[in-house]
Every structure is written in C-alpha cells, then in structure tokens.
Amino acid sequence: xxxxxxxxxxxxxxxxxxxxxxxxxxxxxxxxxxxxxxxxxxxxxxxxxxxxxxxxxxxxxxxxxxxxxxxxxxx
Numbered sequence: 334x335x336x337x338x339x340x341x342x343x344x345x346x347x348x349x350x351x352x353x354x355x356x357x358x359x360x361x362x363x364x365x366x367x368x369x370x371x372x373x374x375x376x377x378x379x380x381x382x383x384x385x386x387x388x389x390x391x392x393x394x395x396x397x398x399x400x401x402x403x404x405x406x407x408x
Contacts, residue, residue: 336402343395356391363387 346352366384369375 338395338398338402340395343398359387359391363391 363384366380366387370377370380370384
C-alpha cells in the first residue's frame with residue numbers, strides 16, 4: 334500500500350507549529366554539531382554524518398519526499 338501525500342498536505346505539515354518547533358530543534362542540534370567539529374572533540378566522520386542527515390531532513394522538499402516514498406514499494 335503506497336502512501337499518498339498531496340503537496341498541499343505536505344505544505345500544511347511543514348508550516349504547522351509542531352513541525353516548525355521540531356525543525357528548530359533539529360537545526361539547533363545541527364549547529365551544536367558544527368561547534369563540536371570546530372572544537373575537534375569528537376570523531377569527525379560521525380559528526381559530519383549526523384550533520385548531513387539533519388541537513389537533508391531540514392531541506393527536504395515535497396518532490397524529494399515523494400521520490401523517497403516511490404523507491405520503497407512497501408511504504
């Protein structure tokens with residue numbers, strides 16, 4: 334069963350207060366990871382991977398979401 338999300342639903346979700354707050358928390362975490370990288374106190378590859386994942390989530394578009402859903406037939 335495929336998940337179908339309309340672009341309007343995506344935009345409503347993206348601009349909801351809960352989503353905005355959640356994205357702000359993720360952005361804060363990403364900024365913290367940048368500080369860790371600058372301080373050199375953690376494994377760079379791990380921190381860079383986490384930061385890249387957060388950046389991907391924060392910048393996801395409707396088209397990217399739908400492409401990811403299409404790639405997983407069981408979703």
